[in-house]
Each structure stands twice: as C-alpha cells, then as structure tokens.
Amino acid sequence: MAGIALGVAALIVVLSVMNGFQKELRSRILGVTSHIEVVGMDGALMDWQRVAAQALKVPQVLAAAPYVQGQVMLNGLNREAGEGPVMPGSGVRGAIIRGIDPQTENTVADFNTHMKYGALDSLQPGAYRIVLGSDLARALGVVVGDRVTVIAPEGVVTPAGVIPRIKSFEVSGVFEFGMYEYDSGLALIDLKDAQVLFRLGQTVTGVRLKVDDPFNAPQIARSIAPVLDEPAYLIDWSRKHANFFRAVQIEKRMMFLILFLIVAVAAFNIVSTLVMAVTDKRGDIAILRTLGASRGSIAMIFMVQGALIGLIGLGLGVAGGVALALNIETVVPAIERLFGIHFLSREVYFISDLPSDLQWDDVMTISITAFVLTLLATLYPSLRAARVQPAEALRHE
Structure with missing residues (x-):
C-alpha cells in the first residue's frame, strides 16, 4: 500500500509541476512576444x-x-x-x-x-x-x-x-x-x-x-x-518557441514512464505478498475446497485482497499527491528557507519558481492505470491459489 501510494503521489506531483512549467512558460512568453x-x-x-x-x-x-x-x-x-x-x-x-x-x-x-x-x-x-x-x-x-x-x-x-x-x-x-x-x-x-x-x-x-x-x-x-x-x-x-514546448512535452512523457516504474515495483510487491499468503494458507484453502468452495471463489478471495491493497494505496496516493500538488508553491519555498537552498537559479532556468497546474485528467489517467496494474498483479497468485489440490495440501496436516 505504501509503495502504491508513493508511486501515485509522485506521478501526480511531477505531472502537475510539468503542466505548471508549460503553462507558466506559455503565459510569460505571450506576455512579451x-x-x-x-x-x-x-x-x-x-x-x-x-x-x-x-x-x-x-x-x-x-x-x-x-x-x-x-x-x-x-x-x-x-x-x-x-x-x-x-x-x-x-x-x-x-x-x-x-x-x-x-x-x-x-x-x-x-x-x-x-x-x-x-x-x-x-x-x-x-x-x-x-x-x-x-x-x-x-x-x-x-x-x-x-x-x-x-x-x-x-x-x-x-x-x-x-x-x-x-x-x-x-x-x-x-x-x-x-x-x-x-x-x-x-x-x-x-x-x-x-x-x-x-x-x-x-x-x-x-x-x-x-x-x-x-x-x-x-x-x-x-x-x-x-x-x-x-x-x-x-x-x-x-x-518561434517550438523547442521549449517540445522539450517540456517530451520530458513530461518520459517522467511519466520513469515514475510509473515505482507503481510497477509496488504491483510486484503485491504479487510477492499474495504468493506468500497463498503458500501460508494452503491448508485453509484445502479445507474450503473440501467444504465445497469452487476454484473461482478461491481465486476471488485473493483478487479481492489484492484489489483492496491497491484501492487503499491508490486512495492514499491520490489524496497525498493532490494535496501536495495544490500546495507546492507554499511547500517548496518553505523547504528552501529551511535548508538555505534554491532549486531553480534564475541564471540557469527560464523560470525561477516551481509552478504547479493540477489537471484532473492526469489524476484520472494515473488512478485508472495504477488500479488496472494492481488487478493484473493479483492474477498469478489467485490462479495459483485456485490450483491448490486439497489432498496434497492436507496430506501432512
């Protein structure tokens, strides 16, 4: 849950900052040219x-x-x-x-x-x-x-x-x-x-x-x-300024792909967690099967568990990412004053402040993509749980 929350929040914040750079760059350029x-x-x-x-x-x-x-x-x-x-x-x-x-x-x-x-x-x-x-x-x-x-x-x-x-x-x-x-x-x-x-x-x-x-x-x-x-x-x-906006757009896409790997790692953690749960619960799964539970119902148990992990992590990530994206213009100056640093030097960068433009389309895309990835991560452990043979699992019980 923590891994998914961190990945989703990072994606929302970074894409909001990239949108903010694009919007701020456009408005300042159009103010002069x-x-x-x-x-x-x-x-x-x-x-x-x-x-x-x-x-x-x-x-x-x-x-x-x-x-x-x-x-x-x-x-x-x-x-x-x-x-x-x-x-x-x-x-x-x-x-x-x-x-x-x-x-x-x-x-x-x-x-x-x-x-x-x-x-x-x-x-x-x-x-x-x-x-x-x-x-x-x-x-x-x-x-x-x-x-x-x-x-x-x-x-x-x-x-x-x-x-x-x-x-x-x-x-x-x-x-x-x-x-x-x-x-x-x-x-x-x-x-x-x-x-x-x-x-x-x-x-x-x-x-x-x-x-x-x-x-x-x-x-x-x-x-x-x-x-x-x-x-x-x-x-x-x-x-006249096509290179600026092409660079921002390319960087936004690449940052999305790179940070999406955080969500992918979190999804892999879901796979490993559910596989360990299936191994630990082999006896319980066998007893449920002998009581008449179908393979589909056994698979659904672990799919629901993985989906709940994904939903809770996704909810925490969206809440944290949206809150940080909406207040980044306050948070970043506070960090700069606390540590005595300046992230964006005026002599190096076109924009010296860290802008943010939260777009709900991006939040929706990130949420749907992360949830689908979470559901996909539950398939292998769920199918493995459904294939447990009651006689084999209970032989040494």
Missing part, C-alpha cells in the same frame, strides 16, 4: 499601416502594433559620487532593442503589469528614453534616471573608417517578467527613436498581431497571408 509577427522580406516593412489594416480585417485578429528590432551594445554610464547608489555590474552588455509605440504595444503585449519601476508611457518620440529588463539594468549598474549609451552596428562612414552609431538614452523604466531570457536581454525604446537609430526612415521591422485564440495562431496566420498585398513572412509564437 506577440501571437503573430508580420515581418518584411528583407527585414523592413514599407507600408506597415496598410499591412496592419489588412490584417485587422481577419475576424480573429484583435490588435496590431508596429515594431523595430535590432541588436545593440549597451554601456551603463557611471554616476558621479553622491548622486545615488551604484548597482554592481560590468557596465557593458549586448541586448535586443525593440522600438515600440507605447499606445499600440499595450494592445498586443503585457508590459504594463510587469513594470517594476517607471512606466511604458514614458517612451516619447525624440525624448530618447529606454526601458530595460531588471537583470539587464542590474548588469549595467543603472537605475531609473541614469543614462546608458546605445551602440548600434549600423555605422557612419568617415575618412577614418566606419564608426558605429552611438546615442545616449535615459533609463525611464524597468520591467520584470521572471524569465531570464527577456529580463537580461531586452530593452524598449520609442518607435521613432528606433527608426532614427537604425536609419530606417519610415519603415519598420514588422507588425505584431494579437489574436483571440493563441493556440490557433498557426491557422490564423495562414488565413492572414492571402489578404496581404505586401510580401512578408508570418511567424506565429508557437514556431
């Missing part, structure tokens, strides 16, 4: 207003926002002594810089709810302000009100050679999504400032779209393609 991106063939979209208007004609598309994106180097400027605390950091980092229109960006992404300091609306054309991820700001050693130097790869040709474009920006906000990939490598500036920085004129990199059903984004992207006049690539979020 768009459901669908319309990107120009050569990295530049000429008439983005027309592209956005055509995409919005598709009923499933809810909002559209232009963006400019490129890779830059950021250098945190040192403050003079007495002007505030200096945060630790090397001062120089590579990052993805995204030029956005704050008003339309809020319709396709969820930056406002993840702003730690400042506001996204502080980005204004010509003000040259920048919003940084929390880990990026920490690495640069800057806070709100400080300045950073942005070094773009698009250079200026001079008699002395090609000189990179350099522009100073004021830090006006810090966001934190809880995903190290974005918190340490993404910066936001105003769309007009990005067009000036990357010398794009009135063109943009692409248009970000929000749809009513993110899980149907690939089909919606295929329906948008015919309505666009300008040639462009359509990339949905599931393609």
Whole structure:
C-alpha cells in the first residue's frame, strides 16, 4: 500500500509541476512576444499601416502594433559620487532593442503589469528614453534616471573608417517578467527613436498581431497571408518557441514512464505478498475446497485482497499527491528557507519558481492505470491459489 501510494503521489506531483512549467512558460512568453509577427522580406516593412489594416480585417485578429528590432551594445554610464547608489555590474552588455509605440504595444503585449519601476508611457518620440529588463539594468549598474549609451552596428562612414552609431538614452523604466531570457536581454525604446537609430526612415521591422485564440495562431496566420498585398513572412509564437514546448512535452512523457516504474515495483510487491499468503494458507484453502468452495471463489478471495491493497494505496496516493500538488508553491519555498537552498537559479532556468497546474485528467489517467496494474498483479497468485489440490495440501496436516 505504501509503495502504491508513493508511486501515485509522485506521478501526480511531477505531472502537475510539468503542466505548471508549460503553462507558466506559455503565459510569460505571450506576455512579451506577440501571437503573430508580420515581418518584411528583407527585414523592413514599407507600408506597415496598410499591412496592419489588412490584417485587422481577419475576424480573429484583435490588435496590431508596429515594431523595430535590432541588436545593440549597451554601456551603463557611471554616476558621479553622491548622486545615488551604484548597482554592481560590468557596465557593458549586448541586448535586443525593440522600438515600440507605447499606445499600440499595450494592445498586443503585457508590459504594463510587469513594470517594476517607471512606466511604458514614458517612451516619447525624440525624448530618447529606454526601458530595460531588471537583470539587464542590474548588469549595467543603472537605475531609473541614469543614462546608458546605445551602440548600434549600423555605422557612419568617415575618412577614418566606419564608426558605429552611438546615442545616449535615459533609463525611464524597468520591467520584470521572471524569465531570464527577456529580463537580461531586452530593452524598449520609442518607435521613432528606433527608426532614427537604425536609419530606417519610415519603415519598420514588422507588425505584431494579437489574436483571440493563441493556440490557433498557426491557422490564423495562414488565413492572414492571402489578404496581404505586401510580401512578408508570418511567424506565429508557437514556431518561434517550438523547442521549449517540445522539450517540456517530451520530458513530461518520459517522467511519466520513469515514475510509473515505482507503481510497477509496488504491483510486484503485491504479487510477492499474495504468493506468500497463498503458500501460508494452503491448508485453509484445502479445507474450503473440501467444504465445497469452487476454484473461482478461491481465486476471488485473493483478487479481492489484492484489489483492496491497491484501492487503499491508490486512495492514499491520490489524496497525498493532490494535496501536495495544490500546495507546492507554499511547500517548496518553505523547504528552501529551511535548508538555505534554491532549486531553480534564475541564471540557469527560464523560470525561477516551481509552478504547479493540477489537471484532473492526469489524476484520472494515473488512478485508472495504477488500479488496472494492481488487478493484473493479483492474477498469478489467485490462479495459483485456485490450483491448490486439497489432498496434497492436507496430506501432512
């Protein structure tokens, strides 16, 4: 019973954690990235207003926002002594810089709810302000009100050679999504400032779209393609981050198979326990047979015994597993504080907390599978008990 309870509880908890990782990863990714991106063939979209208007004609598309994106180097400027605390950091980092229109960006992404300091609306054309991820700001050693130097790869040709474009920006906000990939490598500036920085004129990199059903984004992207006049690539979020979700799904299946072996070992213990019971009760079985008990009734006795072991263990495992899965976000931090450890480092893992998403379909699948395995484990001992010959068993009694 203890073995079955442990195996069932472990399966429920682990699958709930894997579901939680998948859900949390999806929600955090969709908070930063768009459901669908319309990107120009050569990295530049000429008439983005027309592209956005055509995409919005598709009923499933809810909002559209232009963006400019490129890779830059950021250098945190040192403050003079007495002007505030200096945060630790090397001062120089590579990052993805995204030029956005704050008003339309809020319709396709969820930056406002993840702003730690400042506001996204502080980005204004010509003000040259920048919003940084929390880990990026920490690495640069800057806070709100400080300045950073942005070094773009698009250079200026001079008699002395090609000189990179350099522009100073004021830090006006810090966001934190809880995903190290974005918190340490993404910066936001105003769309007009990005067009000036990357010398794009009135063109943009692409248009970000929000749809009513993110899980149907690939089909919606295929329906948008015919309505666009300008040639462009359509990339949905599931393609951009497919490796993450494939990895989580494969790991979930493999963990189910591996942990299912615990239940299999517990079922083998039921076999050994019932075989020993049959050996110990051979005389009693023989007496029952002489009193008129059929082979089927003898087999049913041991099948009921094995089924009761399985049901009690299964009940304890489901109760314990569900209770732990529903409270894992409280239990794990308590264990971390007790032992002074941290299971998921932000620098290593995309998600630093241990999430849980209990799905009753998984609980039902685990329960049915474990119970069927328990019933199968009772077949051999029950058939062995039914084959006991009364004369042989009572010969030495």
